Amino acid sequence: MNRTVSPVIVGVRFSKVGKIYHFDASLVPDVQPGDSVVVETSRGWQIGTVATLEPTPETLPEGLKQIDRRATPRDLAIRDMWKAKEPEVLAASRKRASELNLVGVKIIAADYSFDGSRLSIMFSSETDEKVDMKSLRQDMQRQFAPAQVELRQIGPRDVAKLLGGMGACGLEQRCCSQFLCEFSSISIKMAKEQGISLTPTEITGMCGRLRCCLIYEFQQYADARAQLPKRNKRVMTPDGEGRVVDVVPLRESAIVEYPDGIRREVKKELLTVIDEGAPSPVRPEPETVENGLEGDNFDEVPGEENLPSVASTPQGSVSQNQSTRNITPQKQRPSSRKKEQPANGQPHTGRSHPKSRGRRGGKNRQQGSNEA
DSSP, X not given: OOOXXXXXXXXXXXXXXXXXXXXXXXXXXXXXXXOEEEEEETTEEEEEEEEEEOXXXXXXXXXXXXXXXXXXXXXXXXXXXXXXXXHHHHXXXXXXXXXXXXXXXXXXXXXXOTTSSEEEXXXXXXXXXXXXXXXXXXXXXXXXXXXXXEEEXXXXXXXXXXXXXXXXXXXXXXXXXXXXXXXXXXXXXHHHHTTOOOOHHHHBOTXXXXXXXXXXXXXXXXXXXXTSOOTTOEXXXXXXXXXXXXEEGGGTEEEEEOTTSOEEEEEGGGXXXXXXXXXXXXXXXXXXXXXXXSGGGSOOOOXXXXXXXXXXXXXXXXXXXXXXXXXXXXXXXXXXXXXXOOTTSOOOOSOOOTTOOSHHHHHHHHHHHHHO
């Protein structure tokens, strides 16, 4: 077939949730996403699925391989036949690895190429030391000839992706097995930037590495923190000068501590950073409220002379003066002083006149006796 004039670049995926590789589809210009195509890779001929259609470039990038053809029903049947033999290879490899006493080696998966010419056996190692797998490869080569056997070591994240299962957060299916096509570089800085607890159980995934989800919102937190003052910075707020003790990136605010020890959350629009050693700027005066802030508008607080009389209560309540008169006089303690004799010479009996029990009545009676 003659090469078409306009180049066509497509993205091909070889697994359900796998990395996308780009190929030249000039020989199959009418290919559409979802079509199965036969391509040549570094691991032999493979059948992949078209995932994306890239914009048509003016010139083809160097190093792109061409798509050979669309996969026919016969091609798909051949692939399924070799896929059915992979469990047998996996069981034989695990048995032989156990016999060879390969400590820390786990056989994870086996993968045949489209035409069965190549066989890849994936394994992982729990130790950082290099494991001698030469004996295992030779045994597998003799057992599964004429296919060319290749042993490939994969990392713990690839192991978790191939095995699948529940995530550390409780998700029924792990992110890497559900939608992550590539693994990003994760660092402990991402957890610190988002204020996540650094407890290993909180930031470690099922693979034993830092969780991939730490990168999901990292950029949003980094951008929000860049617009806020750093901790221990002097700032001026409507309530006065203080220091930043913490920031809340998602709310675009900072926690400010004032000299009296009170902490308040202040929006970034109300914060003014003060350089260390610089004099404190004048605090902006808060806006006054028109109603009820002038001195003439405040009601005078009543004093004791303006307090109202005791309110009447039901069931024979009396006023303050009446209740004072009706209080039963208490017995006076005997005094060592000599009792004064009245002017008429008669001894004082201590009893008051029945009609004048108060102090004022006794005084009136004394005046009447003197007049007599």
